[in-house]
Amino acid sequence: MIEFATIARPYAKAMFELAEEKEQTESWSEGLQQLAWLVQQQQVVAYINRVDVEADDKANELIHLLGKMQAAKSSEFRNFIHMVAAEKRLAVLPNIFELYKEFVLVKNNTKQATIYTAYAVASEGQRAKIISDLEQHFHVRLQATFITEPNLIGGLKIVVGDQVLDLSVQGKLQKLYATMTN
Structure with a gap:
């Protein structure tokens, strides 16, 4: 639209x-x-x-x-x-x-982040740690939304604006497959 x-x-x-x-x-x-x-x-x-x-x-x-x-x-x-x-x-x-x-x-020098996880992140402490680590990585404050995506198998996939940081098992398996077939 x-x-x-x-x-x-x-x-x-x-x-x-x-x-x-x-x-x-x-x-x-x-x-x-x-x-x-x-x-x-x-x-x-x-x-x-x-x-x-x-x-x-x-x-x-x-x-x-x-x-x-x-x-x-x-x-x-x-x-x-x-x-x-x-x-x-x-x-x-x-x-x-x-x-x-x-x-x-x-205005708040913040970006929206979508964090995909293979399993639900249960504790607020874990969520805060993940967000803190990502803020250091992206050098900006983040307003994060967590989404459970079982297809990831394990790990995280983070989308901040047009940047994607894929730390999931599924992403690593896809990279391995691409390397082996090329």
């Missing part, structure tokens, strides 16, 4: 800059995450796709669904929802959230 990313970027950037100015980056991030989740729910999708419902009504319903979240209390955040609804861009909210998250990570 490249076109959605292109549409979402100016909204995410404006939202991030305003959130920084208002010192609300974290609460607005939570609000955007909730909005992104909401607009992917089947009943909400059906509602926002209805042509007989005004954009303001759609925005008000989303604000109502956010409930008592801190972000929903902000008039700027509510205005953002109304503007996105008026521009018929509610379906782009998940992309806006993803780009907003990237702006927050860049």
